Amino acid sequence: MTESMPEDIQPADLQQEHQKFIQDVGGWLRTHCCGALTLDDVDQEVCLMGWVQYRRDHGGLIFVDLRDCFGLTQVVFSPDTASGAHNNAHILRSEYVLAVRGKVRPRPAGMVNPAMPTGKIEVVAIDWKLLNTSKPPPFSVEERSETGENLRLAWRYLDLRRPRMQANLRLRHLVAQTVRRFLNENAFVEVETPMLTKSTPEGARDFLVPSRLNFGQFYALPQSPQLFKQLLMIGGFDRYFQIVRCFRDEDLRADRQPEFTQIDIEMSFVNENAVMCMAEGLMARVFSDVQGISLKRPFPVLSWDESMNRYGVDKPDTRFGLELHDITHIVYASAFKLFAAAKLVKAMKVTGGDAFTRKEIDECTEFVKIYGAQGLAWIKIKSGEWQSPVAKFLSERERYSIAQVLDLQQGDIVFFQAGEPAVVNAALGNLRLRLGEHLHLVSENSFNFLWVTDFPLYEYDNAEKRYVARHHPFTAPAHGHLERMLSDPENARARAYDLVLNGNEIGGGSIRIHSADVQRRMFAALGFSPDSAEKRFGFLLRALELGAPPHGGIAFGLDRLVMLLAGASSIRDVIAFPKTQKAACLLTDAPSGVASGQLCELGLRLREPAAET
């Protein structure tokens, strides 16, 4: 009949704290929240304020479930107790806002709702007051009602009244609070860095903000406070953090937002271990304070090479097996030309996969094409035989070696990829993730953290025909890789580390370059002329020449971390007012056209849309 609120949004102490400020609306004093009353309060006269979740008329009485963010309380309007209050209550509809004065009494036997914290009592109305009406809402605020996401976003305030959204945003608050408490305790200082910054294109696309006072000039919204936090280290702050909004004007993928929140951290006089140790402490505190989960530390560490080898991706989900195996050395001289000619051949075994239908295998084949694969070779081990279109091309010796490496058993299926390493890894690595999900290999309640380290310093950008920084251009090269930065960029490694949770990159950082010479070498390796480096990053180079300490840091994506903690399926469910994939706010209708006078003041005009094509 009524519905309980999730446990985690009813901290009794908060409800008590809530009473601290007098809440008088038109002379009425709110005495309790809607999740507070129990049998201990019987016979008390109380005043509640909230929304009508549900009204029903039964046996001459009117029942209303009154809701606020702390819970629900059943209110009874009875003609015997207060006939005026009862008469008027007929006007009440869903989402009307009211104040009710009444007396707490135990619910009659048989009417007790053990699932509700207030399920043993009800409040008999003595008097009530309408604080606001509501038009019929476009969807019900009840948890269970299914509503399309666009409707939820357009009427976000209604959606936010649901217990699940209340719980998600309160969880987010709790996470941020816990992060701050931990960092405060460990001598970190939160420093606010500018939002109106300099555009230094390298990496994602900047959002630009035209400057009215400086004609033809633009600020950029920060993609991260990277350079400012480094300048704070150079400014002697030693340990900095900030929970900060960042911006990227990208073509939005499924679960990205143009603005997102980062837990940004930097430390002076540290190496990788210090940052990773701090980050593990932070995660352990969040999981223990927020979820009561004790994390095992230290977290496992995988090198990037090993991660790519075993999982095909650089943020592996290690909650299940299905590891990839390199069989290039076995088939390098195979009669199967596809294998013999390939730079890399990898295989993945799925136990019990001989049950896959032809259709299921075809779906897998279609799936890997997303990642550039031409097709998907496979072999079923069934009734002692290798059933496969390709098995006949493999020699006895090759079969034997493959069976050894993969420890093949009856009932297995093996998938193969051969070709360019990037494609082989992406295709099999993502197929692994897909099968892990489809075959329900993932245990939902485990949180597998791991570090991936020793990343390549650069990656080659085919569009720009130059190397670009894999993390960012301020990442220090690995010890001993100073020469390689220019002579062998392909094999230069970075002092970078990513923190991966259940296959999601939730944090990433590095030890930074603190020498102006090394920083100049980095810019040279990226193809910047000295002039261009000076123009874009001269202020950094000068700062590095004025006593920059060794430093490094990390940043965590708060949205994704909270999403994982909340068990939500989208970061939009842990953001109060998110944007759609077209970067629009369906509630306020942002972005929107502006008055031509506004543009004129900024010294701008729109190009003709036609000129765009």
Add this chain to the structure above:
Amino acid sequence: MTESMPEDIQPADLQQEHQKFIQDVGGWLRTHCCGALTLDDVDQEVCLMGWVQYRRDHGGLIFVDLRDCFGLTQVVFSPDTASGAHNNAHILRSEYVLAVRGKVRPRPAGMVNPAMPTGKIEVVAIDWKLLNTSKPPPFSVEERSETGENLRLAWRYLDLRRPRMQANLRLRHLVAQTVRRFLNENAFVEVETPMLTKSTPEGARDFLVPSRLNFGQFYALPQSPQLFKQLLMIGGFDRYFQIVRCFRDEDLRADRQPEFTQIDIEMSFVNENAVMCMAEGLMARVFSDVQGISLKRPFPVLSWDESMNRYGVDKPDTRFGLELHDITHIVYASAFKLFAAAKLVKAMKVTGGDAFTRKEIDECTEFVKIYGAQGLAWIKIKSGEWQSPVAKFLSERERYSIAQVLDLQQGDIVFFQAGEPAVVNAALGNLRLRLGEHLHLVSENSFNFLWVTDFPLYEYDNAEKRYVARHHPFTAPAHGHLERMLSDPENARARAYDLVLNGNEIGGGSIRIHSADVQRRMFAALGFSPDSAEKRFGFLLRALELGAPPHGGIAFGLDRLVMLLAGASSIRDVIAFPKTQKAACLLTDAPSGVASGQLCELGLRLREPAAET
């Protein structure tokens, strides 16, 4: 010889907490911070890391004051202890960064510096390692060195190394922490609202952000999260806060920044008292936790009328007297036509002001012209006479009444203003502030809080020839003033309140309109057609029709609050990377030109500068 760090940036517990993560730089472990060592540590081997504050060579020894953000420690390089370490130390210069291993020993008698927490010990170097060099800094990092602000801003990281800037930003951190702790304890939830929002011009000018994915459309950076926090109340959050960046594209006055930080608060089911009581509790907590000052509560309340009457301004500094007196009723029929013709005549007495020279009085006259005054009448009460160019125009009876009202004594001077009320109040009110400062009437260590309430709902905008909202268009009218909104806007009052500290408005808020009908009436009073109201604020009107609870809130300016707490003279001194009055960052050179491709992607082109004139 050395200089101590301010007390407030050396919390011993932070220095202890600091040790929690291993800080290994190239195999060296930082064992202590530079503010930590005392006689208790004598004979310990330690490793410090920091900057050379100062090097001096004396008696064959080399002394270095090593600095980190926690303090200074004197390091001695002696040929007897470690000749290699001593020899190499000759290269050390100001702001070089180094790690030093050494042994703690008591300073020789006569060398003890009691002003320094580490002043009783020194560290004799055993070995050291250069972590970075520094070019000669453009100014000294020592506290006392005087440096022009533009130089400080251009080399901000050097400026940030100074103890005063370290202390200011750490104080800011502490204030933010304390605010969050108080609000957390009182059931408030911090919710992040969007930075990319809808432009709804009304009030200050928006910063615009062109949208690449939506041709010809723009986001606006928020001037405050006003509508979002109201939507959160409508969404059932009950008590919200956020420490949040806000933006205003104004022509910058002396101490404004284009981006600033607000402590933003909103509560449901409240009246003015609840919000003001909460705000007083918050301020009391901040002042007690941060400054050890116990504030007397409740704060005094002045109506806007009374504030204008007695002080001529709506944010009076009540740390000194010099109150204004309305003498219109005395001189309404005066022979002095200037007084008789005036709508308002006010007088301000300055005790001991008969010592003002003619030059000083002329300076006052020039000063009030800034506020639109034509001149400044005055009278000195000296040797029993009214010395003044205007005294002769006043009748005996007028003189008597003025003397009574102002309680005039020998040695007083009285200044007069007559004319339009706005000019009279602005001229005398600001003259009052100027004299309070020049005559040193302000006791520096007092913190006078007061509330100003009952503001006018509107003010007339001569440029736009219409009424505009004095606070913002979402402020509820005073009880019983619903009709006046349209029929007598001049005299409609608002349920608004400002918190004033020592003459600075540090917070302001209101009870909001929660009825769609009243909100429509407000838009009508501001001259919006129903269509235009719908286009700009339709989402709000719809939300108010779907069960909006009564709600209200307040916002504090964090920059100004911290400035006052820090005793700084500019908000730029409590912001890590502030902008100049031309809204430029002298460090990074933002804003700056961008590549034409970037504009092209946004569908924009620059107007010819010529077309601007």
